[in-house]
Amino acid sequence: MKVLVSDSLSEEGVSKLSEHFDVDVSTGLSEDELVEKIGSFDALVIRSGTQVTKRVIDAADNLKIVGRAGVGVDNIDVDAATEKGIIVVNAPEGNMLSAAEHTIAMMMSMARNIPQANASLKAKKWERKNFMGVEVNGKTLGVIGLGRIGAEVAKRAQGLEMSILAYDPFVTEDRAKDMGVELTTVDDIAQRADFITVHTPLIKETRNILDKAQFDMMKSSARVINCARGGIINEEALADAARDGKIAGAAIDVFTSEPPFDCPFLGLDNVIVTPHLGASTEEAQVNVAVSVAEEVISVLNGGSARNTINIPAVKPEVMATLAPYIGLAETLGSVASQLLDANYNKIEISYNGEIADKDTRAVTVAALKGILEDAVGSAVNYVNAPSLAKSRNVEVVESKSETSGDHASTIRITLFQGTNTKSVSGAVVGREPKIVMIDGQYVDLVPHGFMIVSNHINRPNVIGPCCIVLGENEINISGMQVGRVEVGGKTIMALNVDNEVSGTILDEIRAIDGILDAKLVTL
Numbered sequence: 462m463k464v465l466v467s468d469s470l471s472e473e474g475v476s477k478l479s480e481h482f483d484v485d486v487s488t489g490l491s492e493d494e495l496v497e498k499i500g501s502f503d504a505l506v507i508r509s510g511t512q513v514t515k516r517v518i519d520a521a522d523n524l525k526i527v528g529r530a531g532v533g534v535d536n537i538d539v540d541a542a543t544e545k546g547i548i549v550v551n552a553p554e555g556n557m558l559s560a561a562e563h564t565i566a567m568m569m570s571m572a573r574n575i576p577q578a579n580a581s582l583k584a585k586k587w588e589r590k591n592f593m594g595v596e597v598n599g600k601t602l603g604v605i606g607l608g609r610i611g612a613e614v615a616k617r618a619q620g621l622e623m624s625i626l627a628y629d630p631f632v633t634e635d636r637a638k639d640m641g642v643e644l645t646t647v648d649d650i651a652q653r654a655d656f657i658t659v660h661t662p663l664i665k666e667t668r669n670i671l672d673k674a675q676f677d678m679m680k681s682s683a684r685v686i687n688c689a690r691g692g693i694i695n696e697e698a699l700a701d702a703a704r705d706g707k708i709a710g711a712a713i714d715v716f717t718s719e720p721p722f723d724c725p726f727l728g729l730d731n732v733i734v735t736p737h738l739g740a741s742t743e744e745a746q747v748n749v750a751v752s753v754a755e756e757v758i759s760v761l762n763g764g765s766a767r768n769t770i771n772i773p774a775v776k777p778e779v780m781a782t783l784a785p786y787i788g789l790a791e792t793l794g795s796v797a798s799q800l801l802d803a804n805y806n807k808i809e810i811s812y813n814g815e816i817a818d819k820d821t822r823a824v825t826v827a828a829l830k831g832i833l834e835d836a837v838g839s840a841v842n843y844v845n846a847p848s849l850a851k852s853r854n855v856e857v858v859e860s861k862s863e864t865s866g867d868h869a870s871t872i873r874i875t876l877f878q879g880t881n882t883k884s885v886s887g888a889v890v891g892r893e894p895k896i897v898m899i900d901g902q903y904v905d906l907v908p909h910g911f912m913i914v915s916n917h918i919n920r921p922n923v924i925g926p927c928c929i930v931l932g933e934n935e936i937n938i939s940g941m942q943v944g945r946v947e948v949g950g951k952t953i954m955a956l957n958v959d960n961e962v963s964g965t966i967l968d969e970i971r972a973i974d975g976i977l978d979a980k981l982v983t984l
């Protein structure tokens with residue numbers, strides 16, 4: 462298999478990949494060059510320098526995984542990758558300490574005018590009075606985005622005796638209290654903080670989170686820092702505020718367009734800048750390169766990935782419990798879709814019993830894959846199953862209940878086509894999948910190989926002729942289940958058979974008096 466590395470990646474990552482694959486390191490490619498080249502590659506490894514656009518994804522006929530050796534994936538068209546079934550992974554932890562340390566370094570450099578003073582002295586000037594700074598001790602730092610990096614910055618700033626205000630809609634009061642942080646709003650931070658630093662992803666909710674309105678509220682002594690992503694702070698508004706003395710200064714590592722040679726604040730003395738260096742340490746680069754290399758090796762060898770962006774990631778300890786249910790759900794989905802001829806417009810996946818407490822998103826994706834495979838074939842995978850269901854206007858509903866009958870946990874998949882439904886329930890028995898109910902009738906079926914599932918009238922001389930048809934055609938029956946209903950009622954029969962059953966033989970079975978329908982399910 463072939464891996465393209467299109468941004469500079471630490472040697473540790475490249476050599477790890479080279480142990481398994483043919484690795485091509487080609488940095489600085491234009492979009493056109495990448496479109497031209499990508500077709501034969503199975504994996505693409507990037508940092509922030511490569512734009513993985515829809516055009517690139519469309520041209521990537523063999524691509525299985527895009528690995529981002531770093532955190533931000535805003536340079537990847539993740540939706541396009543998802544629709545094409547390409548896994549996107551990042552390395553969310555490897556550079557967080559470096560980014561946090563860079564933020565603190567930028568704050569201190571700005572507080573003491575170090576870049577300006579350095580440039581002045583090297584120009585043979587001795588201008589001590591021009592570079593009067595401020596202490597950070599006792600000052601207030603506002604942190605917008607209290608995730609991995611924001612939390613590390615807050616911890617370090619507390620070590621510098623700063624008090625912390627934070628805004629993050631996904632952080633609870635309890636967690637903030639544990640961290641010794643006061644949760645508040647963006648506007649309150651703008652009004653009260655001496656230093657403000659942003660650590661969110663760049664998404665529509667965070668674009669321009671600091672804009673003219675917030676700069677107008679700030680103290681004239683306020684200083685802002687962006688070591689997250691260009692665009693979280695409005696660059697025009699920042700330039701105006703810094704130029705007009707509405708704020709004392711800014712320290713910026715990231716830009717809306719990189720390199721940022723047309724950026725409006727690049728020429729301002731009170732704005733210090735670095736060329737996207739937050740993750741540029743020896744330690745961080747080894748960490749992220751090795752992490753992404755391991756993900757690519759695992760995925761290309763048929764395994765799973767830990768840090769997936771576009772499929773639900775499951776923690777290893779949870780996976781130990783969920784793994785058999787993932788297989789079960791996929792099998793139940795496949796059985797249900799093979800039993801329902803009509804196109805379904807709604808899928809309900811019900812989790813009953815102990816499994817209802819768990820994070821079942823990965824199990825639902827597996828169920829959807831199993832269901833859609835019948836219609837879509839091998840083009841469906843764990844990445845694109847939900848988006849394929851959506852693009853086919855199929856409604857997907859999950860339901861959960863604590864009761865599950867005879868088993869600790871059961872999963873029921875129901876397909877709806879108007880009033881016509883088909884439901885199949887299963888359980889894990891001793892880590893093996895079992896089908897325990899079809900259309901409300903109890904069965905006890907090991908789902909594998911070939912199965913004939915039929916409905917018939919519960920009366921003498923129906924099952925026998927069925928077996929004779931199979932016997933006469935040299936088809937061995939290895940398992941048989943018949944639903945229990947009163948004599949004369951409609952019941953189900955499920956047969957495990959050792960060979961494929963042709964349409965002609967199925968027609969012979971369907972023609973038997975008392976048989977209402979018969980389907981072959983192939984797993």
Ligand SMILES: NC(=O)c1ccc[n+]([C@@H]2O[C@H](COP(=O)([O-])OP(=O)(O)OC[C@H]3O[C@@H](n4cnc5c(N)ncnc54)[C@H](O)[C@@H]3O)[C@@H](O)[C@H]2O)c1
Nearest residue numbers: 533560606607608609610631660661662666688689739740
């Ligand atoms: N300069 C660099 O070289 C460098 C290095 C690493 C990471 N980064 C960037 O730093 C940023 C933070 O990375 P991280 O690893 O801490 O990510 P993270 O996912 O751990 O944290 C992001 C935080 O932002 C919060 N958030 C989401 N929406 C929000 C909103 N509307 N308002 C406020 N908070 C919101 C989330 O709840 C989360 O706590 C990312 O943009 C990443 O790309 C930059």
Ligand SMILES: O=C(O)[C@H](O)COP(=O)(O)O
Nearest residue numbers: 508509510531532533740
């Ligand atoms: O999101 C990140 O991880 C950082 O912005 C680092 O980007 P880089 O890998 O291009 O240094």
